[in-house]
Amino acid sequence: LGDDTVLEASRTKTRPPPLYKVLLLNDDFTPMDFVIQVLQVFFFMDREKATRIMLQVHTQGRGVCGVYAKDVAATKVEQVLQFARSHQHPLQCVMEEN
Numbered sequence: 001l002g003d004d005t006v007l008e009a010s011r012t013k014t015r016p017p018p019l020y021k022v023l024l025l026n027d028d029f030t031p032m033d034f035v036i037q038v039l040q041v042f043f044f045m046d047r048e049k050a051t052r053i054m055l056q057v058h059t060q061g062r063g064v065c066g067v068y069a070k071d072v073a074a075t076k077v078e079q080v081l082q083f084a085r086s087h088q089h090p091l092q093c094v095m096e097e098n
């Protein structure tokens with residue numbers, strides 16, 4: 001009887017929804033100041049933090065901008081890609097399950 005209760009609990013328990021990292025990828029063409037602007041506007045970073053993350057992407061190839069629920073992460077990626085395209089920069093932004 002007690003065992004049934006434990007089994008029922010393990011079968012019906014739901015997992016919390018996964019979170020997604022939003023990452024910027026390095027390239028050779030997007031200006032550093034543009035990347036800093038992206039981090040300030042879309043990820044609400046102050047200039048100091050935005051500069052630190054930009055330099056991390058520049059030297060290590062990629063860097064985390066933030067961690068969000070799936071739909072929020074997808075919207076951030078689309079906003080960044082649209083903004084970069086509209087300024088004709090090849091900046092790439094992707095999301096990754098945490």
Ligand code: TYC
Pocket residue numbers: 024025026027028029030031032035054055057058091092
């Ligand atoms: N590597 C770029 C340059 O030297 C700067 C850059 C940083 C580009 C971060 C993209 O996600 C990026 N101008």
